[in-house]
């Protein structure tokens with residue numbers, strides 16, 4: 405796995421930061437070398453990793469503006485097992501500075517990161533809740549975009565604006581930018597609308613929707629106040645298990661793709677089950693604490709049976725919104 409993944413959605417409060425921090429820790433737990441870049445002036449990923457954003461000497465602000473080497477700003481996160489490029493509100497000023505630049509403002513992060521791309525297996529970028537210059541910088545620097553979504557009515561509306569932006573960036577500067585996947589977060593299966601939106605997502609995006617569903621879990625909301633990924637706060641919690649399952653799914657998917665690319669045509673239709681399990685043990689996926697929450701049982705591990713093929717991902721399922729949306733909550 406060698407990938408730069410932007411965790412993006414211009415809607416706030418959908419679980420970007422929670423996903424970035426906990427996926428970083430879960431991938432690190434599988435012995436991947438992980439860098440988490442905080443690109444949100446709110447600095448939530450920084451605080452959630454146990455780093456005090458008010459005490460930073462150098463942060464993603466200076467790195468983005470080319471005033472500091474990225475290596476000089478990195479912090480090792482323990483417990484967590486990953487490396488962090490922290491951020492704080494200075495990043496807002498950096499964004500304004502970028503806006504006034506005539507040329508090269510979209511590629512600042514990509515250039516700043518170039519020196520250490522090979523030092524990490526996965527680089528995750530936690531984007532701000534806006535389709536602004538910071539998000540554009542991370543999409544330009546990324547190989548793929550992971551979109552956390554709450555399955556509610558307006559979620560689909562925002563998605564089309566984000567996908568239109570991804571399309572523009574692909575056309576203009578980063579032709580290899582892919583959709584890593586859509587992640588259903590804070591999911592409550594007792595909510596009919598959530599189930600409907602979830603079904604629609606699968607209809608339109610097929611296997612681009614991660615099979616792993618992140619349930620609403622109080623431990624995920626509590627962990628940041630202890631400055632820890634949930635894996636180090638309550639490793640048995642459904643939230644921790646769900647993010648481990650997500651890491652496992654991503655690794656498995658990548659192995660499958662690699663095998664598909666390497667295998668001669670004759671072997672191309674080996675069923676998915678035949679592919680070997682990966683570093684994350686399957687049994688960790690089954691939520692042991694589900695007994696007291698029967699209605700949500702098996703969410704962390706449940707597949708989305710009947711998922712259609714990825715064909716649906718190609719077209720524009722929702723009318724693309726030409727206006728860049730900036731939503732702050």
Ligand code: ADP
Pocket residue numbers: 415416417418419420421422423448533589590591618619620621622624625626628643
């Ligand atoms: P974003 O980065 O998209 O703004 P956050 O990751 O900060 O979203 O999540 C918004 C709020 O919801 C935070 O308070 C977070 O702790 C909480 N939260 C996120 N995911 C979950 C979840 N799966 N279950 C419960 N609370 C969650």
Ligand code: MG
Pocket residue numbers: 420421422444448531
């Ligand atoms: Mg956030």
